[in-house]
Amino acid sequence: MHLFHGIASAVGGVLQYIRANPDDFRAKLDTHLELSLFALLIAFVICFPLGVAISRSRIASFWALNLVGIARAVPSIAILFLAYPFLGLGFRPALLALAVLASPPILFNTNAGFRNVDPALREAAYGMGMTTAQVLRRIELPLALPVILAGVRTAAVEVIASATLATFIGGGGLGDYINEGLGNLTVGQNVLLVGVVSVSVLTLVAQLLLGGLELWARRVAVPQ
Template structure:
């Protein structure tokens, strides 16, 4: 019970909410690193997933590379990049992008490949060209899985962006790393709690986004498939 009181006391200290090392600034830094890494990963993985899923070519290679990248330890990737490039934001982004690309790529590919072939044949029979079939049929049908991949990647990135603190960058990981070095347990737990809150906020945002961009029928269909 004392630790709960200590953590609450840490949050209540005014000095933790002001200055360049305060909670608002560290929170904003964490969001910035995470969002930047997610956008870069999506810019890489979504087009590749759409292209390979639509054409059926290169899918095995893309998925194999994605699964290989998924198996790499993020902290190990960060260490190697730091050794090659030095400290800074770039090594952190490289490690986070490598973490985020696999779930986005795999889910985008599987979403497009999972579209009923009879629907694509019917669309082509109506005179749609390849690009129109992808844009007007396959992408909307695959959107639940694409968003799932983006959500998974976002949560992983938010949870792992704490590694930025190990190479001298800010973010919420700063509270954890500094707390460990100074043996301040309430600061470590406070930083970890902030990361959990941010991850929950990301989950909520993607739930709202899903309701906005996914048709109601597709939402019901994907919910039934996941509960089956």
């Protein structure tokens, strides 16, 4: 009961703080969303074509999956902190580090999505006289889409969560609240919780939204 009471009073305090400081909250939320969305976008623009390319070659996908799979063990906080000595402090290094973090799930799932397309369907499409581009766009992409979106969801949740750590290298975002609150526990109670609650809600919303999109893609793409 103690915990539930804690959560309830925490949420109350958070809403009160946001109402009292709407502009500040808005600015931090915007930075957080910008960091997350741009990181996802950069990762997608690079890793989607790359994923399609490696899915065509057994050797390429084997090596890419193993190497990236091992590199994926590197903690997000280490990626962020390693960006600093090379790129300095601020928004851009944080963005690049987050884009690196978003890449493996998108690459893996694009590759898996395209590899899972039934070769018989592909051949049937070619047999009907479709060009390679048409097969890619009309047959393979819709069938691979749910798996690709699952990768985007994993990447999005990881990026939104890790964007909280961007505060350490001056990247801004909602992590600033947590950092500020931890720096001054007595004064910073509400400040800390504003960060905690808003970031948690943001990741859960992203999880649900992208999960819904994935279900929709599954329903639309798979022939009934």
